[in-house]
Amino acid sequence: MPPPSLPPARVTFEYIRVVLVALGVLCLFGATARAQTATAVINEINYAPTDATNPAEFIELHNPGDASLDLSGWKFDSGVDFIFPAGTTLPAHGYLVVSGQPAAFVARWGFAPLGPWTGKLSNNGERVRLRDAADATIDSVTYVAGFPWPTAARGEGSSMELINPSLDNDLGGSWRSSGQPAGAGSAQVYVPINDVTWRYRKGTSEASAPTDAWRLAGFVEDASWQTGQTSIGFGDNDDNTLITDMTGAYTSLFLRRVFTIAPGAKPAALKLRARVDDGCVIWINGQEVARLHVDAALVPAYNSVAQNHEADVVAFEEIALAGAAAYLVEGENVIAVQAFNSTIASTDFTIDVALEESAAAAGTAPTPGAVNSCAASNAPPSVRQVAHAPLRPVGGESVTITARVTDPDGVASVSCAYQLVAPGSYVRKTDAAYATGWTTVPMFDDGTHGDALAADAIYTALIPPSAQAHRQLVRYRIQATDMSARSITTPYADDGSPNFAYFVYTATPAWSGAFKPGVTAVVTYPPSLQESLPVYQLVANGTDVINSQYSSTYNGQRFLGTLVYDGVVHDHIQFNNRGEASTYVSGKNKWRFHFNTARDLSARDNWGRPYAETWDELNLNACASPWAAVHRGMSGVEEAVSLRFYELIGMASPRSHHLHFRVIDDAAETGSTQFQGGDPSGVTGDLWGLYLAVEHPDGSFLDERGLPDGTIYKIESSTGDKKHQGDDQPTDGSDWTTFL
Numbered sequence: 001m002p003p004p005s006l007p008p009a010r011v012t013f014e015y016i017r018v019v020l021v022a023l024g025v026l027c028l029f030g031a032t033a034r035a036q037t038a039t040a041v042i043n044e045i046n047y048a049p050t051d052a053t054n055p056a057e058f059i060e061l062h063n064p065g066d067a068s069l070d071l072s073g074w075k076f077d078s079g080v081d082f083i084f085p086a087g088t089t090l091p092a093h094g095y096l097v098v099s100g101q102p103a104a105f106v107a108r109w110g111f112a113p114l115g116p117w118t119g120k121l122s123n124n125g126e127r128v129r130l131r132d133a134a135d136a137t138i139d140s141v142t143y144v145a146g147f148p149w150p151t152a153a154r155g156e157g158s159s160m161e162l163i164n165p166s167l168d169n170d171l172g173g174s175w176r177s178s179g180q181p182a183g184a185g186s187a188q189v190y191v192p193i194n195d196v197t198w199r200y201r202k203g204t205s206e207a208s209a210p211t212d213a214w215r216l217a218g219f220v221e222d223a224s225w226q227t228g229q230t231s232i233g234f235g236d237n238d239d240n241t242l243i244t245d246m247t248g249a250y251t252s253l254f255l256r257r258v259f260t261i262a263p264g265a266k267p268a269a270l271k272l273r274a275r276v277d278d279g280c281v282i283w284i285n286g287q288e289v290a291r292l293h294v295d296a297a298l299v300p301a302y303n304s305v306a307q308n309h310e311a312d313v314v315a316f317e318e319i320a321l322a323g324a325a326a327y328l329v330e331g332e333n334v335i336a337v338q339a340f341n342s343t344i345a346s347t348d349f350t351i352d353v354a355l356e357e358s359a360a361a362a363g364t365a366p367t368p369g370a371v372n373s374c375a376a377s378n379a380p381p382s383v384r385q386v387a388h389a390p391l392r393p394v395g396g397e398s399v400t401i402t403a404r405v406t407d408p409d410g411v412a413s414v415s416c417a418y419q420l421v422a423p424g425s426y427v428r429k430t431d432a433a434y435a436t437g438w439t440t441v442p443m444f445d446d447g448t449h450g451d452a453l454a455a456d457a458i459y460t461a462l463i464p465p466s467a468q469a470h471r472q473l474v475r476y477r478i479q480a481t482d483m484s485a486r487s488i489t490t491p492y493a494d495d496g497s498p499n500f501a502y503f504v505y506t507a508t509p510a511w512s513g514a515f516k517p518g519v520t521a522v523v524t525y526p527p528s529l530q531e532s533l534p535v536y537q538l539v540a541n542g543t544d545v546i547n548s549q550y551s552s553t554y555n556g557q558r559f560l561g562t563l564v565y566d567g568v569v570h571d572h573i574q575f576n577n578r579g580e581a582s583t584y585v586s587g588k589n590k591w592r593f594h595f596n597t598a599r600d601l602s603a604r605d606n607w608g609r610p611y612a613e614t615w616d617e618l619n620l621n622a623c624a625s626p627w628a629a630v631h632r633g634m635s636g637v638e639e640a641v642s643l644r645f646y647e648l649i650g651m652a653s654p655r656s657h658h659l660h661f662r663v664i665d666d667a668a669e670t671g672s673t674q675f676q677g678g679d680p681s682g683v684t685g686d687l688w689g690l691y692l693a694v695e696h697p698d699g700s701f702l703d704e705r706g707l708p709d710g711t712i713y714k715i716e717s718s719t720g721d722k723k724h725q726g727d728d729q730p731t732d733g734s735d736w737t738t739f740l
Helices: 008-023 102-109 432-436 542-550 629-634 637-648 699-704 734-739
Strands: 041-046 058-062 075-078 080-083 095-099 125-131 137-144 160-162 175-177 189-191 198-202 226-228 232-234 252-261 269-277 279-284 287-292 317-322 331-340 349-358 382-389 399-406 411-421 439-442 458-463 472-482 487-490 500-504 511-513 523-525 535-540 559-565 568-578 590-594 617-621 656-664 687-694 712-716 719-724
Touching: 041 125, 041 137, 095 102, 189 252, 189 331, 252 349, 269 279, 269 287, 279 349, 287 317, 331 349, 382 472, 382 487, 382 500, 399 411, 399 472, 411 458, 439 458, 458 472, 472 568, 500 559, 500 568, 535 542, 542 559, 542 568, 637 656, 637 687, 699 719, 719 734
Parallel strands: 535 656
Antiparallel strands: 041 058, 041 160, 058 095, 075 080, 075 125, 125 137, 160 175, 189 349, 198 226, 198 252, 232 349, 252 331, 269 317, 269 349, 279 287, 279 331, 382 399, 399 458, 411 439, 411 472, 472 487, 472 500, 511 523, 535 559, 559 568, 568 590, 590 617, 617 687, 656 687, 712 719
């Protein structure tokens, strides 16, 4: 008997599937379609709006049938709770929206939904179930945040949309983030958010003669231009590079960023993202492509001003650039930005711009009550259960890549492309080498070539032992094409990590050192002692590491890297130094790591137990005493003990655990001195020593303790540094002012 929890359409299909499996002929069919039926389908879910203080969560139902449906007495009873009122109908081929906050929904989309419901959709994923008046399950979707489900739907401005109502909507591959075409695979990022290589010049005079020369690719900046990380600005405690002399002195800032397009890889369309206070004009290779909050008739000059516009706390405005191939070139291109304040007396300013490939000129906004932006009559294959084995390969070991791939039209081909990143030769995703350095191998489902079982929809590729070198990062992507020539490359275009990855590591070497070099005896510490603490490894560009930790020019600026812990590779994360007055004092600074959306760190405590909540930021304290070297032996114990004492007396206090930290930024793993890493003079070696991980005070901090949502401030010199915005709390800082 088919499982009673399945909706009627899926019951039929699942029963047929069982029979076909018994006959051994399932390979003739994709396991991603369901029989078309005249019943309601969960078609769009907006579970994590960008602005949590204006929660316009909603669930959209669609009726693909030719007859209207009476939904009287139907209900959502998992995820959220809502009973459809008597007389509720869902028209043929129509849509119906239910929202948890109808007033917020009306303000956002201009029409009234059903609601409110009780409960709240989880940002991490959960089961949403629809039952009819007889309590039979009509549809059920168990979503999660991140691959194989859409990523940008988790707080990045998108909803989660079903590609086609005939697809099995309990499969992540049947959905896309709104604004992302069904076939959109990993997008090439040309300029990321918080990029560290922008060149900028204060608008005290024109940037060039003629005045538009600075916008062209061939322009060479003179000594008046500086290098900085966006966002650049002042006044709101939200900028990576501060300009503190703008008020009363100048109204504009000139910015340039060179980016590279590989031969044959010129995109047809681009997605431009900007966060600006107050306005800007943007050019690519001298061609104006956007102006935000600037008068249309304005001819930009160094002393021009913009309209008054307050930038969103986190959200970026997005502009689709169709026909980009007309002004892009293979090789070096330049994006030029002139950002303006509204008056010379303004007390705040910010600018950050990102640029990436776009498969279509589409936005990211949800589409409640309308056809999904990703809708397609023929969807590409569904790719899921991507894995590599072994999880922690050692040097010279073959690695098996597997993925489950299905499609209603049948699967024509599946391939794996992999990229080798040698120690000391780190490749950022913004580097030209990232786009070109891939080797493609076919994947098989024929019971040979390493494949375990023929025709089971599990495709296999072998990456040879020659590719597995000690301390080497290996990235890979999966591409699949169906019988109708529809293709997909995974991860999807909305993923901050556009590839999967594993890290090859054979063994931790022994370490030797003396308490007082040249005076006391050298002691050798075996790998078993070092590995008694969890090992965290950062793989990064050596210059970025030195700039981050030892150059005040880059204080607080973010760099791209890869963090490896517990066999899991967190690729394309961002890192920066942290600290207040103690930064650069001891020679051993603090670190902060920022993880990509839906790719959080699963950290463990000192006893190896996983924390209840994952971390989207990781803070490392240096276990050093910058003001009194005699106390260096405390090694972070005083911080760990203090935090634990606070917790024992009932105060919410960050959890902490010690770790063994290594940085792979050079070809050599061990150095010539006992201090193998952490030396700006260029001493080689991976070991950076003992650090203390400290939990970040954000939303997961509250969830870890079962505390209600609220705004969290870090108190610093009688000011409140906001670390988390509560859903129901003021956004203007008035709660902090009242408390103070």
